[in-house]
Amino acid sequence: MKAMLAAVVLVLATACGADRSGAADDGTTLTLWTRAATEAVSKAYADAYNASHRNKIEVTAYPNEEYPAKLASAAGAKALPDLFAADVVFAPQYAAQGLWADVSEQFKSLPFKDSVAPSHVRAGTWEGHNFAVPHTIDLSVMLYNKDLYAKAGLDPEKPPRTLTEFTEHARKIDQLGGDVHGTYFGGNCGGCVEFTLWPSVWAAGGDVLDADGLSAKVDSPEMAAVFAVYRDLYDQGVASPASKGEAGPTWLGALQGGKVGIAPGPSVWLDAIEAKGVEVGVAPIPGITGGESTFVGGDAIGIGATSSKAEQAWDFLAWTMSDEAQVEVVAKRKGVPVRTDLAANKHSSADPRLVTVNGLVAKGKTPYARNFNATFNDPQGPWLTTVRGALFGDASAALMAGNEAITKSLRQE
Structure with a gap:
């Protein structure tokens, strides 16, 4: 796949210079591809844009696991869609x-460019040029069961402000006994662990990668300390035993069951958990002794390099980042705005938890590495x-060996 993509770079670069003349909103039909995970938001954007513009957006979604290959095939055939979104961690690679x-x-001309999610903008930048903008944002946060907090004698309105307090709260809830556990994590899921544990490393002032995404820093004291917290909670039985085998598919279900006290997870799960009758509190993910951060995930979107409708496509992209779209399409659906200046708006202000979540966009990070997915x-x-070694084996050896192997993978051509 990499070879095929590399082979068409020159062709695509030439296509970027295609004719972009004509009025931006002139009745053009534009194709937009997205992965299934983002289909609902992409269609919500398209429906609202189509209702107020002459141009029309046609959205096509593909299964998450098939999507990268679909894009590679389209690139090889020089037939990319006019617009396509992708998991933001792929952005450096595609750029x-x-x-x-x-x-x-075009991006520089936006009056609100300085408030567009900085970590997403960075992810879509290559050699000083912008190639993608934020499409959707998903953040990692602490989700805690308010009923279990109350039963354990904890204040449901006072979530932990340090990872040390997190362990104290988890242990206290675990003492309720029965089938209740203090916490839960995806111990057999690399994506789950990076999404929920890395923010504690960042909050402590550490990092996971260098600025260019070519060298790993997973053998740092900060990373070792964070892994030690979760390792101890598992060894002591405070974390559900199922955490060791959790590969992702049943992660949400574990929190929906109402038997987990507090656990880091995606902010988009808030409604899904409450739909099962669990009253949920939300808090930033802290470092060992304080601070707060988040993994700014979601999808980035850009104009297909082979499109001949770049001006019209940019009209859509600029509109998706406008006040109208971010408030009436995203925030109205309880989504996270891609602009930091819209964290508090007429929709989110009705739920203080959403304001807390939205405010983390400016504080979080999106890892930047061309070979992120494969690594x-x-x-x-x-x-x-x-991950497996650090949580369930020889932690020190795992992080040291892992750092070398990850760096090698990051530098793979």
């Missing part, structure tokens, strides 16, 4: 491979082996 058109000048998300990559 480097020339799959998106350069939108640097960290692929179950066959070096990260999951590192």
Whole structure:
């Protein structure tokens, strides 16, 4: 797949210079591809845009696991859609491979450019040029069961402000006994662990990668300390035993069951958990002694490099970041706005938890690495082996060996 993508870079770069003349909203039909996980939001954007513009957006969604190959095939055939979104961790790779058109000048002209999610903007930047903008945002937060907090004698309105307090709260809830557990985590899921544990490393002032995404820093004192917290909670039985085998599919269900006290997880799960009758509190993910951060996930979107409708496509992208779209499409659906200046708006202000979540966009990070997916998300990559060793084996040796293997993977051509 990499070879095929690399082979078409020059062709795509040439296509970026295609004719972009004509009025931006002139009745053009634009194709937009997205992965299934983002389909609902993409269609909500399209429906609202189509209702107020002459241009029309046609959304096509593909299964998450098939989507990268679908894009690679389209790139090889020089037939990318006019617009396509992708998991934001793929953004540096796609930008480097020339799959998106350069939108640097258009982005610079936005009056609100400085408030667009900075970590997403960075992810879509390659060699100083902007190729993608935020499409959807998903954040990692602490989700806690208010009923279990009350039963354990904890204040449901006072979540932990340090990872040390997190362990204290989890242990106290675990003492309720029965089938109740203090916490839960995805111990057999590389993506789950990076999404929920890395923010504690960042909150403590540490990092996981260097600025260029070519060298790992997973053998740092901060990373070792965070892994030690979860390792101890598992060894002591405070974390559910099922945490060791959790590969992702049943992660949400464990929190919906109402038997887990507090656990880091995706902010988008808030409604899904409450739908099962669990009253949920939300808090930032802290470091060992304080601070707070989040993994700014979600999807980035750009203009397909082979599109001949770049001006019309940018009209749509600029509109999706406007006050109208972010408040009446995203915030109205309880989503996270892609702009930091809209964290508090007429919809989110009705629920203080949403204001808390939205405010984390400016404080979090999106890891930047061209080979991120193969290194960290692929179950066959070096990260999951590192995770398993750090949580359930020889932690020191796992982090040291993992750092070397991850760096090697990051530098793979």
